[in-house]
Amino acid sequence: MGSIATRRLAKELRELSLECPTGIKILSANDFHTWRLSIEVMGDSLYQGQVFALQFIFDAQYPIASPEVTFVSDEHYKAPIHPHVYSNGHICASILGTEWSPILSVAAVCVTMQSMLASCKKLERPPDNDRYVRHAPKSPKNTRFVYDDDTV
Amino acid sequence: MTSSSSSSFSLSYSYVEAVNPNLLCCICRTPFNVPATTKSCSHTFCWECICSAIAVLPQCPIDRSPLSLEDVSLASPIVRHMVSELPVYCTHRSLGCDHQCERQLLEHHLKDECLYEPLPCPERKCDQFIKRKDLKSHSHPDDHQSCTTCDLKFPDASHASGCPDAQVSCEHQPHGCRWTGRQADRPDHLERCPYEPLKEFFLMNSKRITALEAENQRLKDRLEELAFVFDRSRHDVHAMKYLLHPWFKLPANASHNPTTSSSTSSPTGTMPLNGTDFFPHSSSQPDEHDPFPEIFEGETQHTLFPPHRIPFQYPHLLPPDHTAPPTSISVAPLDLDGTLEHTFTSLRDSVVVLAKTVEHTGRRHDIALTTENVRVAEELAGVKAAVRGIRQQVHRIMMERVPGNEMGDKRMDPDMMVSGNPYLRSVLGSYPALTKSIPTTSVTKL
Structure with missing residues (x-):
């Protein structure tokens, strides 16, 4: 773990412990490698009442390189049904790929996900969901997504 | 630039106060370390943060505008100073160092001062890092x-x-x-x-020897101290002896003391002059120091003549014949065989005798002078009578020679004649004054 990454994550964790954005809670953050946060869409939306879990996996290059962010899909949490979220939890979002910027943070990603879910009009999986899930690499960062939807 | 930035970047600062958010790098979320500003969009980051960000993606992390390493330069001095002067705690605060200083001084503190800074083994014998305060006690098995x-x-x-x-x-x-x-x-x-059975004896013996050596040393010190005092006293004694030279004598009853006699024998030889050389007859005429011992026997207690302070003079500096003037009056030489006190007493007695003699002589002179005065006065009266007779005779002669009618009514006053005649005036003019100057008081006093 690089010293920048460690310090940066320590600072983010301290800030999140003090004050989390509405609807976001830390589930587990026991090291500077894997964090889990719960995310709930506030207000009027298709996902009202549902709670999802986001998993962040950081590498030594954080925050220069983007973290690996997926929705948790296991016996407790299910990935939200969303045109940009595959059933295995992988997210097709530009800010997690080419559009990542070092100034973004865990809280910023969570808030972006909240807003992505809140703006969803229709509960459906991505069109190539089954094919992608079958061949998907373990980390979504190894996927070359094509970001074609500018509406979300 | 990069090397220095990386070396200081390895420090993880702990800031004393909350830092103004404007001074935080948005990449590492900490106050700028070597702040760097982009020329194109004027965003400021840590030098290392922006360099690594550009290496991954050549665009500004904030506004995503294209950016290359050439577009990044050091931030303005004011920004650099503001972050350099932020107060920080010592890195080793958790170990116990309470030091806090400006951020730019922390490196110096760690390098030269901090007692908790781990340092490599000074003898390079081991790979351990030892806190500076423990360096002295560091040792190897x-x-x-x-x-x-x-x-x-x-x-x-x-x-x-x-x-x-x-x-x-x-x-x-x-x-x-x-x-x-x-x-x-x-x-x-x-x-x-x-030797084993004698162990206790050896131990005791060595203890005693140590104690004796210590005592010996103490005594030596004391002896040195006393020798110093003795030297000083001997010097004083020398000076006193020099002053008292002819009168310096040992008390007769002290001659049996070997210390005193040995200490005085050598200094006497070193005296430059021996007073007895100048007074060869002092021992031969020891009893003639007072020529009038019986005359004023009863008047030695003389309150009119308090003891005079005799001005000090080295006797040997006086000419040898000073005490023996060529007149028939002989003055006794100083008695150098007696004690100083005795000499002073005899000198004082002599002075008393002298004072008496002077007073006596003065009275005799007064009587002689008064007798002489009376005789002179009588003689003067005789002379005056003779002069008067002569004057009358002169007057008569002059009256006989000058015709009476020519003189007329004019009476010739003898005093006028004298004053008119220059010769007579010079002879007789001072005469009346002479008679007046005789001191009658001294005559009546007798």
């Missing part, structure tokens, strides 16, 4: 236990009191035991060593 006699690499418990194979001598060697042998055999030897 093999500093003490490496065995030079046997081949043991790691000395074990058997080496706790030295190698068993090492050649040692008996612990009573200082007392005369000549045994040498293996360290392991020494206990056996000690049982047979003839």
